[in-house]
Amino acid sequence: MKKHHITLSVNGDDYDALVEPQQTLLDTLRDTLMLTGTKEGCATGDCGACSVIVDGTLQCACLMLGVEANGAKVETIEGMAKGEKLHPLQKAILEHNGLQCGICTPGVLMAAKALLERNPDPTETETRFWLAGNLCRCTGYDKLIKSVLVAAKEMRGA
Amino acid sequence: MAHDILDNSGFSADRKLKIVGTNPIKHDGWDKVTGAAKFSSDIVLPGMLVGKVLRSPHAHAVIKSIDTSAAEKLSGVKAVVTRADFPEIKEGTPYGDMTRMVIAREKVYHEGHPVAAVAATSESIAKRALKLIKVEYEVLPHVIDPVEAMKPDAPVLHAYMRTKGAKPGDAKVWADKASNVVERYELGVGDVAKGFAEAEFVVEHVYDTKPMHQGYIEPQSCVATASEEGEVELWCCTQAPFVYRDRLSEILKMDSSKIKVQQSELGGGFGGKTAFYAEPIAIQLARKARRPVKITFTRSEVFRGTGPVSGTQSRIKIGCRKDGTITAAEAELVFQTGPYSGSAFTNAPQAMFTRYDLPNVKTVSYEVVSNRPKVASFRAPxxxxxxxxxxxxxxxxxxxxxxxxxxxxxxxxxADGATTIYAxxxxxxxxxxxxxxxxxxxxxxxxxxxxxxxxxxxxxxxxRGGETSSSLQVAPDGSVTITLGTADVAGSRISISMMVAEELGIPVDKVRAVLADTHQLGFNRVTAGSRTTFSQGVVLVDCSRKVIKEMAGRAARIWKVPEEGVMFEDGMFRPASTNVGEFKPLSIADIAKQTTNTEGAIAARSDMNVTGAxxxxxxxxxxxxxxxxxxxxxxxxxxxxxxxxxxxxxxxxxxxxxxxxxxxxxxxxxxxxxxxxxxxxxxxxxxxxxxxxxxxxxxxxxxxxxxxxxxxxxxxxxxxxxxxxxxxxxxxxxxxxxxxxxxxxxxxxxxxxxxxxxxxxxxx
Structure with a gap:
């Protein structure tokens, strides 16, 4: 099948990629660029494990084609920590045991980051509804939501 | 507080704990918050092919023929496998049934039942190849509901099947002809007729539950390779690497020693990853293509092709006196299992009333096959x-x-000392x-x-407890590696590391737990039934106490004093009394770095069939x-x-x-x-x-x-x-x-x- 040439920026790095026309951004990240931190849980936009930020907007990478990301700026979990310094959300999830198996964690972190960029002081209910697109089967959400609220507080300097 | 280094007797309520009971960050957490953790679907090997599975569109059908010739001719297809590529094992035996669930032989038993698979150089080619496989089916009547499946006129899945434990007087089962009831199981104690006669209040109702899926967010994924000499390596997300190895050995007719199963990080299991699905198919494709093959299920394949839990129908009756004393309990339970036995339904009558001290109980349980995906374990199956x-x-x-x-x-x-109905x-x-x-x-x-x-x-x-084999190595710098053959389903590595750190009196950061492949340790039972942190605690405390004893011996020889002259306290080896002499206490690291001038590496291994859960x-x-x-x-x-x-x-x-x-x-x-x-x-x-x-x-x-x-x-x-x-x-x-x-x-x-x-x- 004829492939298409795209260029995109992922976490500030420029990439060239050849993608099949039906290939999703998720498969482009994972299989073509070998950035496997973004996970596939359903490939139908229902679980949020593949959440990434494309040009500032939270997206399911499985619902976007690779060719649609031509020229886009993509943020993934691999770009969240700055060197050894974890993002406050990453730190909070570790400290408050907001993860168990860890498969949903990258998607949850990207979605929570997008939330706190829009709303630095969300209520618990707002946080629960914002993260309703991210399935987690291990934690029952309790410690995950607490982690996000702790990180929000830290980021506000409160 | 000092504890005797030879004391292996177990629990002490007076022991002062420094690490157990605290909440350190789990060591595997860092990789999981940065996207660096390696789950099975993240693994890539040179020359790796993509495997895809063709599944039955019918709930129940005879496979009359499979023609793979057009698929094989497609450019980029490197292997196609069907039932013909798997050893024949008699149906109605545990491994005969298992191989038929992996890939259908005579019949397909549920929609989504695997029929064939391809390995190709890209996913899109593999998908096209699936469409070129021609399967001729003779569609049969099907039955989904287990209660329907128990009726005498229901479509029968297995003509050879006779109900185990069939009993005259129970019209739901018969022994003289085929039935969808795998087994009738009776368990009880006392005399329920007498018990209900004594009751002043009796309540009885019928209940219905539906199968649910374990719902792990990570679909099954595996990578298989085969060497020219015939050895197989398998990376997969599993709760049971050793069980997979030994079952693969049975259904593929290979020595277990030629199969290496390496568990990856596990993206949720909850019991659902105790049975394999694509793994044997990936191995056969890899052997045929002579290249590594990865198979990753779609979510739809997970739902249609992997185990949900049993749906049930139950009738439950309990009687009590006015003062609240229960005099009798009775239950009739029907469990759906999918096309073959394997629901672990006998857990239910054993556990359902257990916590109440009941003098008279009667339960009758049935396990029933029907044209649904085969059930798998789930929390408290x-x-x-x-x-x-x-x-x-x-x-x-x-x-x-x-x-x-x-x-x-x-x-x-x-209360303490109570006896259950399963004795x-x-x-x-x-x-x-x-x-x-x-x-x-x-x-x-x-x-x-x-x-x-x-x-x-x-x-x-x-x-549960069960077979557990682990090892502990003390490096020359005094840090400790523990090698585990169980899976980590939710964070057990940190809990087990904490118990080792507590025993050795070292910070938990000095302990690292690694997940072994099946070549490294003895057999480990499946990680399920809430057995892992319990059993690994027993086994690794044993390993820890063995290395403490070993190091105490070395301290004695360094000091040239008798072994009993050395005590271990707060992570330090000290003279047991002033009579032994004046010696500077030695830490684990002090002794570990002297491996060259003492007896070599400090390590321990423990293999137990752990009891006492x-x-x-x-x-x-x-x-x-x-x-x-x-x-x-x-x-x-x-x-x-x-x-x-x-x-x-x-x-x-x-x-x-x-x-x-x-x-x-x-x-x-x-x-x-x-x-x-x-x-x-x-x-x-x-x-x-x-x-x-x-x-x-x-x-x-x-x-x-x-x-x-x-x-x-x-x-x-x-x-x-x-x-x-x-x-x-x-x-x-x-x-x-x-x-x-x-x-x-x-x-x-x-x-x-x-x-x-x-x-x-x-x-x-």
């Missing part, structure tokens, strides 16, 4: 489904005699303490919020509010009370309680497999198979009860199974108290509750 009914009957009886719900359960609670005599158990903690908690004592209903329920799980008990309290216009149930408040024995890492224990309860909330309110009349699953995706999302649930409060298990060095009991056992019953009782009518069928979804409300209004 087969028990939550029937506790759903038991705890409804209990609640109704308590209401009838006007007794507090928890008091009624306390009145009948098992196990319990030692120290914590059910009474759990009920007392529930009774005295703020949630239970607070008034029921306006417009809400409150429900409670209890649950039990055996907890402590039974687990829990009590859930829930407040719900039902919208009578929409039938929607809001979980307003939820509290889990459970005996952990000892919480090694309390945050992890709370996480088990919370995660289990929310899975139960999904099972209670929404989750079910829906089949069309064509026998096809109609909701094989997360949009239509509705698992709880963050906005569906409140914070889940937890109360950790600690009644130490005297047979574990740190007193722990397993905690992973019990949290889902009481959930559905607690919610049903709460809904019943809210709307005045108690649902007896799962899920209690909005349309079903609306129907109940309508029936109630019709009656009124």
């Amino acid at each position: 087969c028990v939550p489904q029937v506790v759903f009914g038991v705890e409804d009957v209990m609640s109704e009886l308590a209401t009838k005699i006007g007794m507090d719900q928890i008091e009624f359960r306390l009145k009948n609670a098992m 196990e005599k319990f030692g120290k158990i914590g059910f009474i303490e759990t009920l007392e903690a529930a009774k005295n908690c703020e949630h239970y004592k607070s008034p029921v919020p306006k417009g809400c209903g409150r429900g409670i329920s209890t649950g039990f799980w055996f907890n 402590g039974p687990g008990f829990g009590c859930h309290i829930v407040d719900v509010k039902v919208d009578e216009e929409t039938g929607f149930t809001e979980i307003v408040r939820y509290t889990v009370v459970e005996d952990a024995g000892k919480a090694i890492h309390p945050l992890q224990v709370e996480g088990q309680f919370q995660g289990g309860a929310v899975q139960g909330i999904g099972w209670a309110l929404n989750e079910e497999y829906i089949f069309g009349t064509d026998g096809k699953m109609q909701n094989p995706g997360f949009l239509d198979y509705r698992m709880p999302v963050a906005s569906d649930v409140p914070n889940i409060d937890t109360i950790i009860v600690e009644v130490p298990n005297p047979k574990h060095p740190y007193g722990l009991r397993g905690v992973g199974e019990v949290p889902v056992v009481p959930t559905m019953a607690a919610i049903a009782n709460a809904i019943g108290n809210c709307i005045g009518i108690r649902p007896r069928s799962l899920p209690m979804s909005p349309p079903r509750l609306l129907k109940l409300l309508k029936e109630k209004k019709g009656k009124a």
Whole structure:
């Protein structure tokens, strides 16, 4: 099948990629660029494990084609920590045991980051509804939501 | 406080703990928050091909022929496999059935049953190749519902099958011709006729539960390679690397020593990753293509092709006296298993009443095959489904005699030394303490919020031990590696590392746990049944005490004193008394770095069939509010009370309680497999198979009860199974108290509750 040439920026790095026309951004990240931190849980936009930020907007990478990301700026979990310094959300999830198996964690972190960029002081209910697109089967959400609220507080300097 | 280095006798209540009971960050967490953790689907090998599986579109059909020639000719296709590529093993035997579930032979038994598979240089080529495989089917009548499948005129799945334990006088089973009932199992104690005659109140109802899927977010994925010499390596997400190896050996007719299974990080299992699916197919493709092959399931394949849990139908009857004493209990249980046996249904009659001390019990259970995906384990396999009914009957009886719900359960609670109906005599158990903690908690004592209903329920799980083989290595710098053959399903590596650090008196950061491949250790039983942290604690405390003894010997030889002149305290080896002499205490690192001038590497290995698991008990309290216009149930408040024995890492224990309860909330309110009349699953995706999302649930409060298990060095009991056992019953009782009518069928979804409300209004 004829492939298409795209260029995109992922976490500030420029990439060239050849993608099949039906290939999703998720498969482009994972299989073509070998950035496997973004996970596939359903490939139908229902679980949020593949959440990434494309040009500032939270997206399911499985619902976007690779060719649609031509020229886009993509943020993934691999770009969240700055060197050894974890993002406050990453730190909070570790400290408050907001993860168990860890498969949903990258998607949850990207979605929570997008939330706190829009709303630095969300209520618990707002946080629960914002993260309703991210399935987690291990934690029952309790410690995950607490982690996000702790990180929000830290980021506000409160 | 010093402890005798030779003391292997187990639990000591007086021991002062420094690490156990704290909440260090789990070592595998860093990679999981940065995207660096390696799950199976992240693995890439040079020359790797993509494998895809062709699945049956029919629920029940004979495979007349399979023609793969066109697929094989497609450019980029490197191998195609069908039933012809797997050794023949007789159907009706455990491995004969297992190989037929991996890939269909004579018949397909459910929609989604694998029929063929291809390996190709890209996913798109593999998908095109699947379309070129021609399968000729002779479609047969199918049966989905297990109760329908028990009828004499139901389509029979296996002409050879005769019901095990068939008994004259039971019209549901017969021994003279084929049946879909795999087994009839009877278990009981005392005389129920006499018991019910003594009862002043008797309640009996029929209950129905639907299969739910374990719902792990990571679809199954594996990578297989085969060497020219015939050795196989398999990377996969599994709860049972050693069990996979030995079953692969049986169905592929290869020596276990030629199969290396390496577990990756596991993206959730909950019992569902104790059985393999694509792994044997990937191996056969890799052997045929002579290249590595990766197979990753889609979510639809996970739903249609991997195990949900058993749906059940049950009839439950309990009788009691006015004072609350239960005189008899009776149950008839039907379990769906999919096309072949394997539901572990006998857990249900053993566990359903266990926590109440009952003199007279009779249970009859049936395991039934039908044209559904084969069931797999899930937290407390087969028990939550029937506790759903038991705890409804209990609640109704308590209401009838006007007794507090928890008091009624306390009145009948098992105490230390109680004997179960499966003839196990319990030692120290914590059910009474759990009920007392529930009774005295703020949630239970607070008034029921306006417009809400409150429900409670209890649950039990055996907890398990079993074969466990692990090793511990002390590096010359004094840091410690522990090599585990069990899987880490939710964070057990940190809990096990903490017990080792506690024993050795070193910081937990100096201990690293690695997940072994199957070449490195002896056989390890499946990571399930809440056995892992318990068993690994026993085995690695043994390893730790062995290396302490070894190092004490080395300290003695360095100091040139008798071995008994050395004691171990707070991570240091010291002279046991001033009589031994004056020596500067030696740390583990001080001794470890002297391996060259002492007896070499310091390491220990322990292989045990661990016994002494402590039974687990829990009590859930829930407040719900039902919208009578929409039938929607809001979980307003939820509290889990459970005996952990000892919480090694309390945050992890709370996480088990919370995660289990929310899975139960999904099972209670929404989750079910829906089949069309064509026998096809109609909701094989997360949009239509509705698992709880963050906005569906409140914070889940937890109360950790600690009644130490005297047979574990740190007193722990397993905690992973019990949290889902009481959930559905607690919610049903709460809904019943809210709307005045108690649902007896799962899920209690909005349309079903609306129907109940309508029936109630019709009656009124």
